[in-house]
Amino acid sequence: MSGDRDEMKAFRELQAHLAPRWALADGDGPEPRDIVVVPSLSFDGIDTVAIDGVIHYEERMLFTLNLLRHPQARLMYLSSAPIHPAAVDYMLSLVRGVPTERLRQRLTVLSLYDSSFLPLSKKILERPRVVERIRDWIRPDCGLMTCFTVSELERSLAVALDIPLYGVDPDLTWLGTKTGSRWAFREAGIPLLPGAESLKSESELVEAIDRLWCENLGLERVVVKQNTGFSGQGNAILDLAALSAVAPGCGVTGQARERVLADALRTMRFVDPILTWESFREKLEREGGVVEAFVEDRAKRAPSCQLRISPEGSLDMLSTHDQLVEGVDGQIYAGCRFPADEAYRMDIQRDALRVAEVLQKKGAVGRLAVDFICVQQDDGSWKHFAIETNLRLGGTTHPMMLLRMLTDGRYDPDAGLYLTPRGEPQFYVATDSMRSESYRGLLIEDLLDIAAANGLHYHNDSESGVIFHFTGTLSEFGKLGLTAVGKSPAEADHWFDQTRLVLDRETKSESCTSKS
Structure with a gap:
């Protein structure tokens, strides 16, 4: 416990230097800056996620090589498995205005040659010589660490490297859980789906589903989400239509309906095919989760807003996207389209900013995304509901960063468009x-x-x-x-x-x- 307190104290002291280091990393001044990129997938259960080649998701942050466009910048990119030199050279070739060879001289790519499913940050911490090598590489008073997501592992690594971390304090990551998201949406006063949060047992889940069903007669399905699911892999669908014999209003007692619901949980359809009810329940009891009404309408979209809370205090809208989803129930992220449809683009921007303001008041820093479900109404208008907040990078981050890398343009939040320097x-x-x-x-x-x-x-x-x-x-x-x-x-x-x-x-x- 004392060690944890010492680490948190050291981390707070390091974070006091975050704002000037962050401004330095992407600024145009003559000062040296050393950026350590750790694209660690530090999610609980990442070792069981059924995504082919998930270890290579660490390549998603290669857009950070654009920071090398500043002559005084150096960058170290860490990875679990080796990244093909041709992939690195290709990304360097996209940096505007600087010969590739000059960029390569200031880039260090360090692989741990460890393709196990442990988070990269944990692998680094377990290798004292690697930690020492990184520390030796960083010049005094100019280092900054940036990550895909932040957990206690990244905090420990930042302290071990003695550099500030650009990202949310791990003590605030609960705000990016499914439960924390629903809390933030209520605080922001924006629409969210009917449901319940802070569920940490089978009995609480059953009671919440029963209550949700009773309050929404005709509900056909619900989605149960683990608090820290990744790419939809922590979600499960429960088909209530198949339980119509015990539906509210059919003359069945609440106790009888709850017994049927408890049995039905074992037959839920899990997005991650590796999951079973037993493993799903174990994580639910450990970390909690939510249940929400499943939106059945065919005319629905899954847009997302990306924002940044800077260490200096500014709040910036970065982009909107319509997410492309796949799978039987549309729970798996497959890609995105930029920008989101103009029919609801500005509406979701407005609500996402309200959520970001709530998070900023709690002390959150870094990139975040707010995901929505939009449902088209009979008159052609769209009704939207906030469903999730991610206090990290995501699948929509690197496409936009690559576009900025190539064009040096900007996102115009008033129009909801990305504009080149020529407008x-x-x-x-x-x-x-x-x-x-x-x-x-x-x-x-x-x-x-x-x-x-x-x-x-x-x-x-x-x-x-x-x-x-x-x-x-x-x-x-x-x-x-x-x-x-x-x-x-x-x-x-x-x-x-x-x-x-x-x-x-x-x-x-x-x-x-x-x-x-």
């Missing part, structure tokens, strides 16, 4: 999971050559084309990430569809040749 809007479609069995075996060099031969690469002159950002899963899983950019939504769609068409054609013809 022209840009649009994109992005995914981390364009995949096909026929893509298996492709190396990143093959991908880049195919893109070049077919004119897919982003062109600075036309300010359109494709940026590849997630290639570590390509050869093994036939899965890659990309952002397709255009001057209109239709042009962005064209580049996205053209990429799939080209890759399908190139790889399927090779497959046929190899079989002949």
